[in-house]
Structures are given as structure tokens and as C-alpha cells.
Amino acid sequence: MTAFLDGLKWDKNSLVAVIVQHIDTGEVLMQAFADRAAISETMQTGTCWFREASLSAPHAAADAAPSTDAGASAPCVAHEGHHEAPEHVPRTTLLALERTIAQRREALAKPSDGSKPSWTARLLGNPELLCKKIREEAGELCQTLEANEGRERAASEMADLLYHSMVLLNLQAGPPRGVEMEEVLRVLRKRFTQSGLEEKAARPPKA
Numbered sequence: 001m002t003a004f005l006d007g008l009k010w011d012k013n014s015l016v017a018v019i020v021q022h023i024d025t026g027e028v029l030m031q032a033f034a035d036r037a038a039i040s041e042t043m044q045t046g047t048c049w050f051r052e053a054s055l056s057a058p059h060a061a062a063d064a065a066p067s068t069d070a071g072a073s074a075p076c077v078a079h080e081g082h083h084e085a086p087e088h089v090p091r092t093t094l095l096a097l098e099r100t101i102a103q104r105r106e107a108l109a110k111p112s113d114g115s116k117p118s119w120t121a122r123l124l125g126n127p128e129l130l131c132k133k134i135r136e137e138a139g140e141l142c143q144t145l146e147a148n149e150g151r152e153r154a155a156s157e158m159a160d161l162l163y164h165s166m167v168l169l170n171l172q173a174g175p176p177r178g179v180e181m182e183e184v185l186r187v188l189r190k191r192f193t194q195s196g197l198e199e200k201a202a203r204p205p206k207a
């Protein structure tokens, strides 16, 4: 399977992008391939080249913060090249957001330059407020189902919960700093092959 994918470089790259950006679609695609392990290995080792779609304008690519995306008219390819290029990190939506959060954290360590206030910075400096918001947002997400608030509201509350949870990940201790989204995605990918019920049944008994 890996050899087959290696022969289809462009398609392989697209496939990885689709899997990463659309977990649901990705899961269906993965099930369509007999050798899931090979796909997973391919995703983890990356590809030797890339074309990266971004909602930001090409000139804004160096700092592809999601907050600058609002006025973008149409998606465009902002990056193209080889993974060997220095400091290239493929950016999906979640990874772009993760980067913005990390930038806010880095800015906190520097003397204030009078830049505009940041909600992320406030959360990073106040773990108690952060945890309160996460619990609140989780409750609001549940309420969208319980009170039948509709798709738009559900998506919005999920976005709130994801964002605030990602700020929490950044604050986790341990080198180099925080827990990376890639670690979370890796855990999810590993679970593709096992039902939650099977996984729970296989756990060693609690002491």
C-alpha cells in the first residue's frame, strides 16, 4: 500500500490533507483501504513534497493566523514546496489556530509592545478562568442538543470548546511546551482501528 501511495505523490498528498481536515471523510476513506496501518504510517512520516491550501492571501502566508482570514474571498495555495524546506510545518485549520495560540504565549514572555488586547493571552495568564470557560463551553455544547438549538449553534459551541481546550493544551507542562494537537490527532488516528467498547473491555482492571 505504501508503495502504491508513493507512486501517486499528488494524490497521496491530497488524501492526507482530506483525512486530516475532514476526519469523518478520512475515516470512510481509511476503511476503504484494506491496509490501514500503511496509511497511518504514511501520514505520520509525511510526504516528500506538499501543496498547502490556505484561506489567507499569499502575502499573509508567513503569518497565517486564522484571525486574518475573515476577509479572504477565495481559498488559494499559499505554500508549495518540499517538506525538507526549513521550518515547514503543514498547516490545517487546527494547526494554524495552535500556532496563533503559541504566538500569544510567546508574546506574553516579551515586554509589552502596546499591541491590542488578546483573549488568548488573558486565558493563558489565568488558568482558573480558562478551566471555568472550558466547563461552561462544554455545558453550552450539550445544551445545543438538549434544547435543540440547531446546527449553527452546535458548530459555534464546538468551535468555542475546541479553541478553549487548545489553549489549555498549550499550558500543559512538559518539553518543549504544552501538548501538541498532533499528539491528540495521533491518539484519535490510533483509535480508528478499535471500537470504544472493545478498548474499554481490554483495559486492565482498576487497582
Ligand SMILES: N=c1c2ncn([C@@H]3O[C@H](COP(=O)(O)OP(=O)(O)OP(=O)(O)O)[C@@H](O)[C@H]3O)c2ncn1[C@@H]1O[C@H](COP(=O)(O)O)[C@@H](O)[C@H]1O
Pocket: 066, 067, 068, 097, 100, 104, 117, 118, 119, 120, 121, 137, 140, 159, 160, 163
Ligand atoms: N477561536 C477563537 C475564539 N473562540 C471564542 N473566542 C472568545 O472566547 C470568548 C468567549 O467568552 P464569552 O464569555 O463571550 O462566552 P460565550 O459562550 O461565547 O458567550 P455567552 O454564551 O456566555 O454569551 C469570547 O471573547 C470569544 O470571542 C475566541 N477567541 C479567539 N479565538 C482565536 O484566537 C485568535 C487570537 O485571539 P486573541 O487572542 O483574542 O487575539 C483569534 O483570531 C481566533 O482565531
